[in-house]
Amino acid sequence: xxxxxxxxxxxxxxxxxxxxxxxxxxxxxxxxxxxxxxxxxxxxxxxxxxxxxxxxxxxxxxxxxxxxxxxxxxxxxxxxxxxxxxxxxxxxxxxxxxxxxxxxxxxxxxxxxx
Amino acid sequence: xxxxxxxxxxxxxxxxxxxxxxxxxxxxxxxxxxxxxxxxxxxxxxxxxxxxxxxxxxxxxxxxxxxxxxxxxxxxxxxxxxxxxxxxxxxxxxxxxxxxxxxxxxxxxxxx
Numbered sequence: 722x723x724x725x726x727x728x729x730x731x732x733x734x735x736x737x738x739x740x741x742x743x744x745x746x747x748x749x750x751x752x753x754x755x756x757x758x759x760x761x762x763x764x765x766x767x768x769x770x771x772x773x774x775x776x777x778x779x780x781x782x783x784x785x786x787x788x789x790x791x792x793x794x795x796x797x798x799x800x801x802x803x804x805x806x807x808x809x810x811x812x813x814x815x816x817x818x819x820x821x822x823x824x825x826x827x828x829x830x831x832x833x834x835x
Numbered sequence: 836x837x838x839x840x841x842x843x844x845x846x847x848x849x850x851x852x853x854x855x856x857x858x859x860x861x862x863x864x865x866x867x868x869x870x871x872x873x874x875x876x877x878x879x880x881x882x883x884x885x886x887x888x889x890x891x892x893x894x895x896x897x898x899x900x901x902x903x904x905x906x907x908x909x910x911x912x913x914x915x916x917x918x919x920x921x922x923x924x925x926x927x928x929x930x931x932x933x934x935x936x937x938x939x940x941x942x943x944x945x946x947x
Contacts, residue, residue: 727878755935764924764939765879814878816935823869824928824935826878 724748725817727827735835736807742800742830744815750795751817755824756788759812771798805834837862841925841938848915848945856910856941858899858925866927868892868901868908873922873940882910882923915945 724747732740744754753772757765771777771792779785787809789801798817802809814829842857860866867886871879883892888903897912908925925938 725878753933762940762942764937767934770934816879823881823884826871826880828878829876831876 725751725815725825725827727815727830729830730828731831731833733833733835734805737804740802740805740832742802742813742815742832744798744800744817744827746796746817746825749817749819749822751798751822752795752819753817754792754798755816755818756790756798756800757814757816759814759829761812765814768800802832805832807834810834837866837927837929837932837934837936839925839927839936839938841923841941843939844922844942846941846943848943850917850945850947851914852945854910854912854915854919854943856923856925856943858908858910858938860906860908860925860927862906862927862929862936864929864931866929868899869926869928869935870897870899870908870910871924871926871937873924875921879924915943917945917947919943920945 726745728743756768768783769777769779773795777790792798816824816826818824838861840859869884870882872882873879883894885892885901891900899910922940922942924940928935
């Protein structure tokens with residue numbers, strides 16, 4: 722079946738650094754990718770929707786300059802958390818879909834900011 | 836706006852017990868409905884789906900029927916196993932918004 726790969730799976734870094742998370746669609750062309758944030762024992766919160774070749778659409782309350790999303794190709798989207806701080810620590814999950822593929826999720830990235 | 840309401844957990848069952856996790860939704864138009872499962876430390880996996888009223892999604896012994904009249908999509912399994920222990924999310928998708936809306940998740944714990 723279709724697979725979405727997310728990398729890295731776990732990252733620990735110092736406050737103030739920027740962290741990039743990759744989301745790859747391995748066996749289908751993902752016209753749309755979604756980025757979610759999940760707090761412990763809570764549901765997924767949609768952060769943004771990105772369509773290949775265009776700017777991401779951010780949900781209300783999500784800082785565009787804080788969470789940079791790039792979807793330059795049909796198989797790759799990246800989320801960069803800029804100048805990360807401890808409150809950005811969370812589980813980030815991407816998903817990919819297309820017109821003939823339902824949403825497939827990556828395994829998530831656990832981000833810990835010290 | 837669109838929303839999904841799930842029963843609160845945790846749900847604790849003995850092995851081979853019958854499982855029901857309730858899910859109701861509010862949506863304009865005709866959404867597709869999904870159940871996803873999340874194992875500890877992992878992302879979400881699609882468990883089953885239904886795209887129109889009266890459709891029944893099924894997978895790995897789990898079933899859910901799209902009930903438009905009650906706006907529900909309850910998840911059921913006749914005999915749960917310890918390996919079913921996970922968090923289950925009900926979700927809807929509407930082509931109008933092109934967004935997935937998730938419920939808050941229900942944690943299931945199955946005891947041997």
